[in-house]
Amino acid sequence: MDDLDKDYDNVPATQGRGEQEDAESDDEQQDWRMLTAMGSNRRSLPKRGEKEYEPTGSSSDRNNLDESRQAMYIALNGERRHTSKVHISGIWYPHLRKAKVLVARGPHFKSIGKADSNGIIWLLPEEVIYLMERGSMSLYNAHGDTNISLQGCYAACLGACHGHERYLVYAHLKRLGFIVQRAASFDGYVEEETVPKPTSNQAQKLWNFLVQKFASFCIGLRCVFAKKIPSFGPIVCGGLWRSYDSIYKALQIIPFYSHRGPIVTPKSTTAPFRVAYNIWKPRPSFKKSNPGEPDFRVVVVNAQKDKMPTLAQADALFSTLPTAHGSTSTSQQRLRDGYKNVIIGVVDCGIISFVKFGDVSFGDERIFEKKAANSTTTKYRPTKKQ
Amino acid sequence: MVEDDAADLICISVIDGEYFVFDIDAVKRVRNDHHVAGILVGTLPQVPQQSVFLGLPVQLMPEEVALLVQQGVARIIDEALSHRTILAVDENNIDEAVAKLKINELESTESESQGALASYITPTVSITDKYALPESSVSAIYDTPRFHVYKYLHQKGYFISPGLRFGSQFLAYPGDPLRYHSHYLVRGVGYEEEFSLLELVGSGRLGTGVKKAWMVGGRLPDDWQDKSAVLRPSQTNDGEGSETDDDFVSFCIEWAGFG
Secondary structure (H helix, E strand, O other): OHHHHHHHHHOOOOOOOOHHHHHHHOOOOOOHHHHHHHOOOOOOOOOOOOOEOOOOOOHHHHHHHHHHHHHHHHHHOOOEEEEHHHOEEEEEEOOOOEEEEEEEOOHHHHOOOEEOOOOOEEEOHHHHHHHHHOOOOEEEOOOOOOEOOHHHHHHHHHHHHOOHHHHHHHHHHHHOOOEEEEOHHHOOOOOOOOOOOOOOOHHHHHHHHHHHHHHHHHHHHHHHHOOOOOOOOOOOOOOOEOOHHHHHHHHOOOOOOOOOOOOOOOOOOOOOOOOOEEEEOOOOOOOOOOOOOOOEEEEEEEOOOOOOOOHHHHHHHHHOOOOOOOOOOOHHHHHHHOOEEEEEEEEEOOEEEEEEEEEOOHHHOOHHHHHHHHOOOOOEOOOOOO | OOOHHHHHOEEEEEEOOEEEEOOHHHHHHHHHHOOOOOEEEEOOOOOOOOOOOOEEEEEEOHHHHHHHHHOOOEEEEEHHHHOHHHHOOOOOOOOHHHHHHHHHHHHHHHHHHHOOOOEEEEOOOOOOOOOEEOHHHOHHHHHOHHHHHHHHHHHOOOEEEEOHHHOOOEEEEOOOOOOEOOOEEEEEOOOOOOOOHHHHHHHHHHHHHOOOEEEEEEEOOOOOOOHHHHOOHHHOOOHHHHHHHOOEEEEEEOOOOOO
16 A cells, blocks of 8 residues: 555656556546547557546546546547448348348458348348447338437347347457357357367267277276275375375375366257357458357356356356367466366446356376476385384 | 426436437436436447447446436336337338338438538437336336445435446445546345355455445335434434435445554
């Protein structure tokens, strides 16, 4: 706390205020005068402003507040305008819950929209609201007689977005530049969700089945022939131990959850714990027709309505995910990211918080093996019992 | 369902169960006059590829809407119903050719008035008849611990926002969040509702770590036998304090930081 007071004196106004700023700077309201100060320089992000501790009732306080508010209101009153060069227009069909695109200019269609067999592009409701909000699109009703406002667009499209929280996460990630597509499980559980690809070859299937059976048999055999664990007294006792490794292995008597079992068949997921969106990092070579494996998967939950997933719900969710790393991953990567992982976006009345859930099998990472390899092996003779 | 005397009420849109304010004047009134800030949830068209500064609409919590309606300064408009004439379509009788002609007309009048470089504007607010919902659509939350603590803090002049950032129900600001940091992580409970010690420790330490206090509070049930034993003297008897304090009991917890 004392350090913070020092910071107030020495640090220039534009820098953060240490702890307090860091704790809140992520998504607290920022000073809109910083936005105005940006002017036409749209390349950099707006700077973060300073805040006061509490209102003092002074006129300078009041002035600062009024100026800040004015800057915000002026910005909020900005126009949603686009030129004909990048014009997008469409008709909203409520019974189809999609918009039919009439004019499709500009760069957005590399990652937005889907063409049907006649070459007509259709937009999903979240895509429509996103384009309308940023002022990139004109939307018309089915009769063609009304240019729908943003408010009308929300009224028409939000219900079809599968929850406002899903739209918020969609728009947030789009704004940050990611490519966002609905996952197969967007509307509900899907039989063949994205999983380690099951082999279709009959012979391959038979071979996998035999290997699994043999592996279980071997594990069973090992249990029979392994040293019996004494029911009292030290686990490690007597005999000659040639390495720490063998001692640590003997100590592993507690069963633990491991990923080295047979491939899991996807289980039936329950709402809201199923993948809503697939996310790709921005890249110019992205093709809607062949996007490739997503970089992230996002589940969206509502902070007021939903609870933490039960173990069963989490298990079902993870069973639909592919493994995060290939065989070339390091132990550190597997511990940090998990064997499988997913991002959960929690939404609370307009505020989003992203949390990464990883399925980490700590027991599979034999830390002791690496350490033992590094240290010199010594003979260990346990002290005789008195 | 438009009543003339309702014309001065602030319009809050309800769409798919969520509350929004689209009109900039309504946003100003709600913030300046009633210290309800809400959360901006729309993309800002001037700078669309960032999420630091967001634009309209403002999203309101159910508690904020309920309070404004209870105070008689706002009404709730069902936008799906208000827009039904505009959005109506007879699925079996869609004349797309006619629609496209009309759209072309609309758009060419726009480009004529613009001159050489045509541009298109999307308005933010619609002009429709407003289908207002009765107060009963929100009155169910009047008797919840969340609403009690919200109302208590609001009457004391605080600005209140959702508490997701710090795992609480609300955050309370001594002034406009534009200029001031929040002071409290807020948790409303029923007066006899149990809450875990772990939550007290977790929230208290978290709050202190980010320079805030954890505030927990609840309203005495109306049929509580001996209110004067619980409430502060200023809260009972005299007419001064009792209106605003509303039989509310609250505590603030900060970590003392010894050692």
